[in-house]
Amino acid sequence: MRPYHQIPILECGEPLMEIPLELFAVKFPHPYEKLGATYGDRSPYYLRQSVIENLIQAQNYLQLLHRNWRIQIFDAYRPIAVQQFMVDYSFAQAVQDRGLTDVELSPKQRQEIWEAVYAIWALPSLDEKTPPPHSTGAAVDVTLVDDIGEIVNMGSPIDEMSERSHPDYYANSDRPEAQKYHAHRQLLQDVMLKADFQRNPREWWHFSIGDQMWAWLNNQSNPANPVTARYGRLA
Numbered sequence: 001m002r003p004y005h006q007i008p009i010l011e012c013g014e015p016l017m018e019i020p021l022e023l024f025a026v027k028f029p030h031p032y033e034k035l036g037a038t039y040g041d042r043s044p045y046y047l048r049q050s051v052i053e054n055l056i057q058a059q060n061y062l063q064l065l066h067r068n069w070r071i072q073i074f075d076a077y078r079p080i081a082v083q084q085f086m087v088d089y090s091f092a093q094a095v096q097d098r099g100l101t102d103v104e105l106s107p108k109q110r111q112e113i114w115e116a117v118y119a120i121w122a123l124p125s126l127d128e129k130t131p132p133p134h135s136t137g138a139a140v141d142v143t144l145v146d147d148i149g150e151i152v153n154m155g156s157p158i159d160e161m162s163e164r165s166h167p168d169y170y171a172n173s174d175r176p177e178a179q180k181y182h183a184h185r186q187l188l189q190d191v192m193l194k195a196d197f198q199r200n201p202r203e204w205w206h207f208s209i210g211d212q213m214w215a216w217l218n219n220q221s222n223p224a225n226p227v228t229a230r231y232g233r234l235a
């Protein structure tokens, strides 16, 4: 259980729709499809209708500051089966990165790796009260591309299982490079928050509106006006 799972969900029934990809930059081929994840009759480029509207707003704010920059969509809707696929993939990858195989893992090593996996991935829970954020169609993983179509350097890749994924990892550095990464992360956060998204406190790239994490973060900063989640699990 994460703290945001205490938030009640009052599903509003808003449809899941295809993101108008021509308006944004898009990570292609999709990183999880490339690994073999399957989406049935939907694709990872779906979100709830008003989440798409807010994402367009965020990009409009961005373009007031940098006329030809765009939000790049890395991932959006994720069925529970894909959440499970990515959790299993990330565990296997972490085992391999340590130069080990599954059968060689001690119970302590196994536990450490699962902790690292679940530090950035949500549990693929089938309980309707604790849906993984992307399975609600309310969460999106994004970065920025500049006017020549280059990905803006945020100082670490999306989905890296390390401290560098923390939004403020570079906040207090004296290194000019690090200060630039932090400024880029702040710019992404500023335009997304201006369009009412909230950012996952553990990941510089993950934003959502209307799910439990969003409601919990809103309630942390504005306890006098508590909100509930309006989007629950879709698949």
Ligand SMILES: C[C@@H](N)C(=O)N[C@H](C)C(=O)O
Pocket (backbone or CB within 6 Å): 120, 121, 122, 123, 132, 133, 134, 139, 141, 159, 200, 203, 206
């Ligand atoms: C790991 C990243 N892509 C992500 O989406 N993390 C959140 C917490 C999730 O799994 O919902």
Ligand SMILES: [Zn+2]
Pocket (backbone or CB within 6 Å): 134, 139, 140, 141, 205, 206, 207
């Ligand atoms: Zn995410």
